[in-house]
Amino acid sequence: MSSPTTLFEKVWSDHVVVEETTDTPAVLYIDLHIVHEVTTPQAFSVLRENKLPVRRRDLTLPTLDHSTPTTPVSSFKDLLVAGEGAARQVRQMEQNCEEFGLDLLGYGSGRRGIVHVIGPELGATQPGKTIVCGDSHTSTHGAFGALAFGIGTTEVGHVLATQCLLQRKPKTLAVNVEGQLPPGVTAKDLILAVIGKIGVDGGTGHVIEYRGGAITALDMEARMTICNMSIEAGARAGMIAPDETTFEYLEGRERSPQGAEWDEAVARWKRLRTDDGASFDKTVTIDANKLTPMVTFGTNPGMVVSIENAVPERNDASFQKALDYMQVEPGKKMTENAVDVVFVGSCTNGRISDIAEAARVLEGRKVANGVRMLVVPGSELVKAEAEARGLDRIIVAAGAEWREAGCSMCIGMNGDIAQPGQLTVSTSNRNFEGRQGVGARTVLASPATAAASAIAGHVADPRDFS
Amino acid sequence: MKPVTRIQSHTVVLPTRDIDTDQIIAARFLTTTSREGLGKNAFYDLRYDKDGKEKPEFALNQPEAKGCGILIAGNNFGCGSSREHAPWALLDFGIEAVISTEIADIFRNNALKNGLVAIVVDDDSHQWFMDNPGVELTIDIEDLSITGNDGRTTEFSMDGFARHCLLEGIDQLGYLRQQQDAIAQFEENRSWKP
Ligand code: SF4
Numbered sequence: 001m002s003s004p005t006t007l008f009e010k011v012w013s014d015h016v017v018v019e020e021t022t023d024t025p026a027v028l029y030i031d032l033h034i035v036h037e038v039t040t041p042q043a044f045s046v047l048r049e050n051k052l053p054v055r056r057r058d059l060t061l062p063t064l065d066h067s068t069p070t071t072p073v074s075s076f077k078d079l080l081v082a083g084e085g086a087a088r089q090v091r092q093m094e095q096n097c098e099e100f101g102l103d104l105l106g107y108g109s110g111r112r113g114i115v116h117v118i119g120p121e122l123g124a125t126q127p128g129k130t131i132v133c134g135d136s137h138t139s140t141h142g143a144f145g146a147l148a149f150g151i152g153t154t155e156v157g158h159v160l161a162t163q164c165l166l167q168r169k170p171k172t173l174a175v176n177v178e179g180q181l182p183p184g185v186t187a188k189d190l191i192l193a194v195i196g197k198i199g200v201d202g203g204t205g206h207v208i209e210y211r212g213g214a215i216t217a218l219d220m221e222a223r224m225t226i227c228n229m230s231i232e233a234g235a236r237a238g239m240i241a242p243d244e245t246t247f248e249y250l251e252g253r254e255r256s257p258q259g260a261e262w263d264e265a266v267a268r269w270k271r272l273r274t275d276d277g278a279s280f281d282k283t284v285t286i287d288a289n290k291l292t293p294m295v296t297f298g299t300n301p302g303m304v305v306s307i308e309n310a311v312p313e314r315n316d317a318s319f320q321k322a323l324d325y326m327q328v329e330p331g332k333k334m335t336e337n338a339v340d341v342v343f344v345g346s347c348t349n350g351r352i353s354d355i356a357e358a359a360r361v362l363e364g365r366k367v368a369n370g371v372r373m374l375v376v377p378g379s380e381l382v383k384a385e386a387e388a389r390g391l392d393r394i395i396v397a398a399g400a401e402w403r404e405a406g407c408s409m410c411i412g413m414n415g416d417i418a419q420p421g422q423l424t425v426s427t428s429n430r431n432f433e434g435r436q437g438v439g440a441r442t443v444l445a446s447p448a449t450a451a452a453s454a455i456a457g458h459v460a461d462p463r464d465f466s
Numbered sequence: 467m468k469p470v471t472r473i474q475s476h477t478v479v480l481p482t483r484d485i486d487t488d489q490i491i492a493a494r495f496l497t498t499t500s501r502e503g504l505g506k507n508a509f510y511d512l513r514y515d516k517d518g519k520e521k522p523e524f525a526l527n528q529p530e531a532k533g534c535g536i537l538i539a540g541n542n543f544g545c546g547s548s549r550e551h552a553p554w555a556l557l558d559f560g561i562e563a564v565i566s567t568e569i570a571d572i573f574r575n576n577a578l579k580n581g582l583v584a585i586v587v588d589d590d591s592h593q594w595f596m597d598n599p600g601v602e603l604t605i606d607i608e609d610l611s612i613t614g615n616d617g618r619t620t621e622f623s624m625d626g627f628a629r630h631c632l633l634e635g636i637d638q639l640g641y642l643r644q645q646q647d648a649i650a651q652f653e654e655n656r657s658w659k660p
Contacts, residue, residue: 017652018645023626027645029652031660039549041499046639059660067497085497092499129660136548136572150548152576153501154638162642164649168625170571200484201542201568234545236571268658300484300545318483318540411493420516432488432546434511 004275006172007241008207011147011272015130017164025166031129032059032146033159034115035102037093038066038413039134043157044096054100056163061124062097063105064090065114066413070376070403073107082414100160113379113405116140116347120224121381123253127242127269132159137347137429138237139230143223144250145242145272147207150231170236171281173206177214179289184463186357187222188349188427188446190214190286191229192294196304198284203235206282209274210240214288220249221353228348229429232301241273293462295334296431296444298322303431305334307449307461325433326441327421334443334459340422342373342400342454343436344447346410349427350378352385354447358427359391361451361465362398368457373400374416376408400454412436425453469635470581471607473562475535479599480525485539486546487573491555504551505558530600535562538595542566544573544584553577563605565612567592578628579638583607591620607632 005013012028020026033056040062047054054060067086073079079087097104105111111118115133119125125141131148132138134156141148151165158165175194181187195202208230210223218226223240230238247266250256257265293307299322305311311323313330323330328337344350344358355377367373375395377383383405386392392402409416410428412435418424420439427450431442445453448462455465495507512524520527537556543566544552553576556564563583577584583605587595591612595601602615607629612620631638 017648023630025625025627027642027648029649038496042501042550045500050639083494083497089497089499126660134548134550136546150572152548152550152572152579154550154576154579158639158642161639162645162649163653164642164645166627166638166642200545201570204542204568204571231546234542234570264658300486317481321482413493413496430486430488430546432486434492435488438492438511438516 004278006274006278006280007145007209007239007272008147008172011128011130011145012169014128020169025168028130028165028167030059030132030159030163030165032061032119032124032131033163034119034131034133034138035060035062035156036065036115036133036135037089039153040096040156041089041092042153043160044100046157047100047160052161054102054160057101059163060102060160061105061119062093062102063112063115063118064093064107065112066407066411068406069414070374070406070408070416072404086414110380110384113381114347114350114407116228117351117378117382120144120220121253121379123250123256126250126256126265127246127272132165136231137228139235140224140228140347142227142230142237142239143220144246145239145269147237147239149237171206173203173208173235174280174283175208175210176283176285177210177212177288178285179214179287180217181214181288181291184448184466185291185293186446186448187218187225189291189294190288191226192296192301192304192444193291194286195229195233195302196294197286198233200232200300200302201234203230203233206235208233208235208238209280210238211274215240216243219353220245221351224351225348229301232429242269293446293449295449295459296442297326297328297334299325299431299433301429301431301444307335309333335461337423337443337459339371339425339453339458341418341424342371342450343376343409343424343426343428344450345374345376345378345408346428347378348429349447350376350382352382354427355382355386355391356389358447358451359394361448361455361462362400363394365398365455367399367454371454371457373454374403374409375400376403377405380405409436425450425459467581467635467637470583470632473535473583473605474602475562476533476600476602477536477538477595478525478531478534479538479596481540481596483540484542484545487544487549487552488546490544490552491549496549496551501554503558504555505560508555508559533560534600535560536603536605537561537564538592538599539564539566542568542570544577545570548572548576550576550580553580553582557582565592565595578632581632583632585612585622585624587612587620587622594618
């Protein structure tokens with residue numbers, strides 16, 4: 001009998017074209033390559049210079065997300081809302097797709113959206129696939145038991161030209177989450193707690209597998225939130241073994257296998273789990289029963305605290321620099337901080353369940369005076385579904401803005417930014433200095449915490465708004 | 467890519483931990499479609515105040531930092547986004563090597579593919595570099611060593627393939643394209659098709 005292996009090892013070994021040696025990395029085959037306007041222009045230039053085609057157009061999924069305005073677009077002039085460079089980048093992507101024969105899910109497709117939102121919702125993201133994109137949050141797709149990770153632009157060129165990557169095999173880290181999330185505590189709170197525990201470099205060089213009862217109890221969108229932020233712990237990828245929840249989500253989607261192929265696929269997917277007795281390079285265990293809503297207080301996602309507790313004190317220059325930037329004081333709770341902007345969206349929390357959760361908290365209430373709240377769906381399909389459910393009307397009635405799909409304030413490349421010194425409670429994944437605008441201060445939180453904070457006018461506990 | 471065998475330069479020290487790629491090159495500078503000219507925006511918000519004036523206290527703005535090609539950085543340098551604009555910006559700014567106790571995975575991969583030498587050293591050596599800003603170091607990719615002008619030597623390790631590519635100036639796309647037959651065979655033989 002062959003020795004027991006992990007989920008990661010099964011997917012890895014299924015894609016090795018050439019084994020690695022001490023002198024050379026493995027050649028790894030890629031099943032799905034998602035591309036967008038920001039990290040591909042220089043890669044397409046390399047193809048052009050070398051007179052190379054895109055090897056597998058059928059495995060390449062292009063869209064527009066980062067540099068797109070969140071106001072309606074029907075002409076080039078409308079794109080300019082996001083700035084001239086951004087508009088040109090979008091145009092360049094449209095031209096590159098045309099030149100290389102790629103079917104762009106762009107304007108007019110009804111399918112445009114954040115790279116990590118559209119892959120799953122179209123059913124293109126599937127268990128056992130290798131998935132890459134020139135964006136670090138590609139880890140999101142690991143929620144389906146895919147091996148998915150972010151790559152640089154040079155590597156985007158490699159995949160476009162050869163459908164392969166040169167890779168060294170990473171190590172494995174098991175994150176076991178035992179118990180059950182208490183009411184009012186979400187996947188976002190859980191992953192923030194994990195990063196707080198292992199640190200922003202705790203996963204460097206590793207692929208994480210999230211395991212345990214608290215993980216299998218999550219729906220697919222919550223699992224995506226978890227895997228999404230693996231990179232915030234330094235890990236290349238995060239994975240969750242596929243199960244009935246996964247199959248149910250995928251069945252009948254646009255690009256999911258159909259008919260007999262579906263049955264074959266499910267049979268194959270069922271084997272994608274870590275064998276009993278397989279070993280990981282590292283293991284961490286977390287007790288879900290003890291978790292509370294979490295918020296960040298500093299300038300990296302590991303600087304995180306329970307909404308119930310005070311900001312900690314540490315005698316460390318980098319730590320102090322972060323607190324100074326954030327204008328928060330140790331010994332005080334984050335709920336004492338007034339809020340200027342609230343952002344609900346991004347590949348972490350911009351899916352339909354996230355919008356619905358924010359709407360639940362907003363329903364029949366009003367956003368506090370002086371607070372600007374933006375709700376940005378992760379894709380055009382999410383937007384359409386939210387509108388079909390009437391969520392947009394609840395959001396607008398509460399005094400928040402309902403915008404067009406895209407990355408928006410998660411990265412602020414399209415003009416959606418906070419002003420210097422403003423504090424934003426954001427459902428995105430990075431609270432780095434200047435991430436949401438020069439001098440802007442970011443507090444990462446769940447959609448419920450974000451909506452609660454918009455109503456309260458300060459960072460607030462969502463459990464007070466049930 | 468030009469071969470990189472040896473780097474000889476003075477150091478500049480940026481002691482902060484967890485310098486992320488958003489700080490190396492902010493998102494608003496990513497709307498470019500070329501890889502040239504990003505250096506002027508490297509570390510922009512750390513280098514300049516809101517009126518666009520240089521912040522004199524920032525390490526890279528100090529007169530003795532001019533022309534320094536080796537960056538000594540705090541732990542976990544280059545974390546965050548996968549933007550290759552980060553190493554492009556550093557190279558264009560004149561940085562040829564980054565030395566830290568830990569360098570984020572994607573950044574390190576991106577850096578080495580562009581000839582920016584990313585090196586992880588032990589805590590003691592790192593502390594010495596941090597405490598001695600401005601020293602002249604020679605980084606030898608052949609020997610995998612860093613030698614100070616006082617003769618002090620630190621060894622480091624590097625993936626054999628990355629080192630080979632640096633020394634020979636190998637373009638990895640060319641290497642991958644030589645595997646075309648194996649790739650076609652893999653596509654042909656696999657038991658399921660994506
Ligand atoms: S939503 Fe934010 S993190 Fe996600 S892909 Fe867009 S910019 Fe990146």
